Amino acid sequence: MTNKIAICLAVLTIAVSFLGIQLHETRICVAQSQLDSDEPTGKIQDSSEQEFPVPLKPLSKTISPCRACHGPEKDFPVNFKRREDLLVHTNIKLNHGGVRLWCLDCHSPDNRNLLLPLSDGKAIDFEHSYLLCGKCHGTKYRDWKYGIHGKRTGFWNGAKNYYLCVTCHDPHSPRFKPLAPMPPPDKPWTPKESAQRK
């Protein structure tokens, strides 16, 4: 009799723990799907479920569409070797991550109109380049989503404009470029000097 009760209890505990694991897994799945919701939709969702538009940085006409040269119909082989001088893209000075990065670490070798995919295998287009940036710069990406990193315009209590990472940082040379400052303030002047000014 006691044996039977013990077996029943054991079965019950196993069932409960199994259910618990199941629940835990579903929770992970939900969390995963929330993370996946960052996939390219043209909108960013923040914690308050608001959608904010991301204005695009216009690509220069000369380099797009990339497939005009790098397409499958063109006999232009993919060269994985790192080179110092490029044949065509002479205006690009690659200064991103020292010598560790190369064109094909971000650009897709199969389709030059796209960027390399995330772990889900879907290639990223230029409009959602922030997803690719976030692969390495995860903490900056998180801050950017919450509005801590980067510029935001619009309404503090409503629709905000985000800017793509590449709007401010040239992806080939991401360090912020120096600016000419606006003029310094006037030095204080005495009444005598003010008479001379007029």
Next chain:
Amino acid sequence: MSEEKTKEPGQTSELKVSLDPASSQEAAEGKELINRRGFMQGTAGVLAAMALGSCSWQEFFQNNFRRMTKGEIEQTVERLRSEYKQKYGKDFVVDAEGPIDGTFFGYALDIQRCIGCRKCVYACVEENNQSRDPQIQYIRVLRFKDGDMDLEHSTIYYDPEEVPEKGYYYLPVQCQQCENPPCTKVCPVQATWTEPDGIVVVDYNWCIGCRYCMAACPYMGRWFNFADPVIPADKVNVNTHYLGNRPRMRNVVEKCTFCIQRVRKGRYPACVEVCPVGARKFGNLLDPNSEISRIIQTKRVFRLKSELNTQPKFYYFFSI
């Protein structure tokens, strides 16, 4: 008198005699003489001219903004609009909007991002109708040597070819919108106060220009119109607020109001929108999901001169 002074500057006894207003010798010489009656008459005349000449009857007897009824506020706004129309030839919007419920504004500035370009300074000047000459700028950008935090060693007059400069960092300072503001306490006429959404404002028409608040402010966040403010008519911003950026007059104190005319309509302040590096952050401290709340929760923040217990709502933070 001046002739005597130039003749014998060392002899003080003679000077004393000549200073005496009752001196009949001078009267006989036909020089200017101020006696008590003349002085009183002149003062009365000047006061009357000031009261009736430079400002209207309604302006002279205008009440403190916080004691005005709705009708009085409307009348005042109408009077101001017609005044500005006459002066600048443009139709002004003069808001007197109250605070939005459930808001308490805070500001954060990332001093590791700021490059000291002063774009915020000039965006603020244009947005808030500050005088161009004599110059009034609400934001001062201080430049420090790396590793130095002493405000006394900083400069605001740096003028290199390009910023940021190597070996320096920048710290913009403006009104810190304190929760415990020394400036409002010292005002003898209560012309400055803290609004329910946390913005410290000035009623320019009630201000008597004593500048006690400027002496009390440890951040040099207030400015005085020593002369008539000069704003080019084509540069004037017509979207104004009574407590904010409406054109000021001589002899009143003014200050940063977090762009009250913008933030009470939900917009970001002008300095936030112009910053090229996105170092300036603004939001509602009561909303746990706002940028400012997240910065205070997750970043290393500090407040300027926190030892003075002014409790600023202006935070500086490090993002890296």
